[in-house]
Amino acid sequence: MxxxxxxxxxxxxxxxxxxxxxxxxxxxxxxxxxxxxxxxxxxxxxxxxxxxxxxxxxxxxxxxxxxxxxxxxxxxxxxxxxxxxxxxxxxxxxxxxxxxxxxxxxxxxxxxxxxxxxxxxxxxxxxxxxxxxxxxxxxxxxxxxxxxxxxxxxxxxxxxxxxxxxxxxxxxxxxxxxxxxxxxxxxxxxxxxxxSLIPLEIAGNIAQDLQGISLSNVTVKVLVNGKNITSRSGEMVFTHYGVSGPLILLISKIVVEHLLIKQKVFLSIDLKPEMDDKTLDAFLLSEIKTHGKKLFKTLLNEWLQKKLVPACINLLNIQPDKLCNQINAEERKKLRIWLKDFRLEVKNYRPLPExxxxxxxxxxxxxxxxxxxxxxxxxxxxxxxxxxxxxxxxxxxxxxxxxxxxxxxxxxxxxxxx
Ligand SMILES: Cc1cc2nc3c(=O)[nH]c(=O)nc-3n(C[C@H](O)[C@H](O)[C@H](O)COP(=O)(O)OP(=O)(O)OC[C@H]3O[C@@H](n4cnc5c(N)ncnc54)[C@H](O)[C@@H]3O)c2cc1C
CATH class of the missing domain: 3.50.50.60 (FAD/NAD(P)-binding domain)
Structure with a gap:
């Protein structure tokens, strides 16, 4: 039996x-x-x-x-x-x-x-x-x-x-x-x-501030000691602890491996992967010129998801109520760099059960x-x-x-x- x-x-x-x-x-x-x-x-x-x-x-x-x-x-x-x-x-x-x-x-x-x-x-x-x-x-x-x-x-x-x-x-x-x-x-x-295939926790409050925002068609690079070790494109989402979504899951295994050997890992998000630096700069310049009388924050709202705008303003420390024609070359450069390299420090990965x-x-x-x-x-x-x-x-x-x-x-x- x-x-x-x-x-x-x-x-x-x-x-x-x-x-x-x-x-x-x-x-x-x-x-x-x-x-x-x-x-x-x-x-x-x-x-x-x-x-x-x-x-x-x-x-x-x-x-x-x-x-x-x-x-x-x-x-x-x-x-x-x-x-x-x-x-x-x-x-x-x-x-x-x-x-x-x-x-x-x-x-x-x-x-x-x-x-x-x-x-x-x-x-x-x-x-x-x-x-x-x-x-x-x-x-x-x-x-x-x-x-x-x-x-x-x-x-x-x-x-x-x-x-x-x-x-x-x-x-x-x-x-x-x-x-x-x-x-x-x-x-x-x-x-x-x-x-493997695990969401990631992000240092500071930035992820909490952006919680619920989902970004599609972005590219994320994994930086270890400043070196790009891998990059993937797709969709990601901010959560109360950090970042998740298909793109994050795909890069997570390599991130976990570096965190386990106590290395500092950063994610660099390229919010405008379809444009290289030069094209993006030309685009920003033309937009700022065309909409010189608009408030800078109004223009940002047209380029970015609404919930991302306060984070952008905060991180770049640019006066949101400035008119676009008051944005100087230095500020435009800061904006361009942020759009191509929105950097987050990975604090940890989520627990194994997840x-x-x-x-x-x-x-x-x-x-x-x-x-x-x-x-x-x-x-x-x-x-x-x-x-x-x-x-x-x-x-x-x-x-x-x-x-x-x-x-x-x-x-x-x-x-x-x-
Ligand atoms: C949310 C989620 C979504 C996923 N989606 C996909 C997908 O779409 N495509 C894909 O390819 N993969 C996907 N995966 C991964 C995939 O589900 C697993 O890799 C796959 O199920 C592994 O199959 P397995 O038979 O080895 O183990 P499991 O599916 O984990 O099955 C193991 C079984 O063993 C039983 N068991 C455990 N210990 C004992 C014990 N001591 N005695 C008796 N029974 C025991 C468990 O109860 C369980 O029923 C997903 C995983 C998760 C968590």
């Missing part, structure tokens, strides 16, 4: 895919999930729309994971975006690709994906037990024998375990980092857990990239975010979870059947 061919721990995208694949190969599979409902995080992906993958070709896809992306090549060469979309297509689910390559279900519902996966594993005979927290791997003389759960004090026996417990962010969804201690108990090393993805995790050197199998303990597998893999936003993280889950499920079933 309590013995299974394969046990999967964690019913997120990686776990559901792994369990279904293992069962499809004919094995008796138990999927254990600590929450009362499975796939809570998957349901909120992409703001509930589920950005499931990306149209990027394999090389570009792999690059979005940074240095560790190479680990995914063997699995992606067997189960990549085309195969993932085909898998859902066979069940009648259709997708749309947006201009930036992000792919979503046609009905914009993450629930469609979750409901299908739950139905698919049920049809394949997977036993899903929710409300069961796995807290111990049973290993005897270097061999897996089963798992023990805290909540029901129950033991299940197996020689094949796939750990798909996710990262340590958004713990309310169930992903609270349990997989790291399970991995450690089996002798695995865990690469420094840290937030991260969209967790960076760090089970050391990839200890995992076989073809099977997701542990090189230390036979029959133990890892898939999804619990591994030391994280990518930019864009559907890359879900694809990695599905692909690694697919490989682990197939491999675990194959070892059992042979």
């Amino acid at each position: 309590n013995k299974y061919d394969v046990i999967v721990v964690g019913a997120g995208p990686a776990g559901l895919m792994a369990a279904g694949q293992a069962a499809e190969s004919g094995t008796k599979v138990l999927l254990l999930e600590k929450m009362d409902t499975p796939a809570n995080k998957l349901r909120i992906t992409g703001g509930g729309r589920c950005n499931i993958t990306n149209a990027a070709p394999i090389n570009e896809f792999i690059k979005s994971f940074g240095m560790n992306g190479r680990f995914l090549r063997p699995v992606f060469s067997r189960f990549f975006s085309t195969e993932l979309l085909q898998f859902f297509y066979n069940a009648g689910i259709r997708f749309v690709t947006e201009a930036d390559g992000k792919i979503f279900p046609e009905d914009d519902k993450a629930d469609t994906i979750v409901d299908f996966l739950l139905n698919w594993i049920r049809e394949r005979g997977v036993t899903l037990q929710t409300g069961f927290t796995v807290n111990r791997l049973l290993i005897e003389n270097g061999k897996l024998t089963g798992i023990a759960g805290s909540s029901s004090d129950k033991i299940y026996y197996t020689e094949n375990i796939i750990i798909t417990t996710g990262g340590a962010s958004y713990p309310g969804t169930g992903s609270s980092g349990d997989g790291y201690s399970l991995a450690k108990s089996a002798g695995h090393t865990i690469i420094n857990i840290r937030p 991260a969209i993805v967790t960076a760090g995790g089970v050391n990839l050197k200890e995992i076989d990239p073809n099977t997701m199998g542990s090189k230390l303990i036979k029959g133990l597998y890892f898939a999804g975010e619990v591994l030391d893999l994280d990518a930019d936003t864009g559907g890359y993280n879900l694809q990695a979870a599905f692909s690694t889950g697919w490989a682990a499920g197939k491999a675990a079933a194959a070892t059992f059947l042979h």
Whole structure:
């Protein structure tokens, strides 16, 4: 009764895919999930729309994971975006690709994906037990024998375990980092857990003053010791603690890495990236001349979002009630520099639970990239975010979870059947 061919721990995208694949190969599979409902995080992906993958070709896809992306090549060469979309297509689910390559279900519902996966594993005979927290791997003389759960004090026996417990962010969804201690108990090393895709806290009161302002089509440079280490364009928003939004999430991983080694990090916002310094100067000069009789603050209101104007006036220390024809060359230069280089000091990053993805995790050197199998303990597998893999936003993280889950499920079933 309590013995299974394969046990999967964690019913997120990686776990559901792994369990279904293992069962499809004919094995008796138990999927254990600590929450009362499975796939809570998957349901909120992409703001509930589920950005499931990306149209990027394999090389570009792999690059979005940074240095560790190479680990995914063997699995992606067997189960990549085309195969993932085909898998859902066979069940009648259709997708749309947006201009930036992000792919979503046609009905914009993450629930469609979750409901299908739950139905698919049920049809394949997977036993899903929710409300069961796995807290111990049973290993005897270097061999897996089963798992023990805290909540029901129950033991299940197996020689094949796939750990798909996710990262340590958004713990309310169930992903609270349990997989790291399970991995450690089996002798695995865990690469420094840290937030990736995380909002940033800004020094001083400037962010609070600008709270709620959203800037689109801006470019942000990350400056460390005055050196530009990366830059991205897009949309950002000011919050009560600092800055967030798609553009900030994209630069956040590199910011976190520099803050962790105690370096001072500044963001330089280019509010007018479409104009170089010379063009902007000519534009400002012509505007000031044309509208010589207007108040400077009135003109600023035409160029900038209303809520940004007091901050601009404050930072530049220019008399707002001056007429435009009273603005001198020095003041125009100050304005131009600010528009191209609105600088904010990053004080910190938000806590790990707020991260969209967790960076760090089970050391990839200890995992076989073809099977997701542990090189230390036979029959133990890892898939999804619990591994030391994280990518930019864009559907890359879900694809990695599905692909690694697919490989682990197939491999675990194959070892059992042979
Ligand atoms: C708000 C938000 C939006 C996102 N949007 C996108 C997006 O649009 N596209 C994209 O590619 N990525 C997105 N991501 C990232 C993506 O959701 C994750 O990378 C992905 O869900 C990881 O899948 P996983 O199966 O490895 O882990 P998870 O989805 O985290 O699932 C792990 C499961 O394991 C269970 N579990 C944990 N510990 C135990 C235990 N001890 N015993 C039993 N069960 C356990 C958890 O309850 C959970 O159900 C988003 C993330 C967030 C937070």
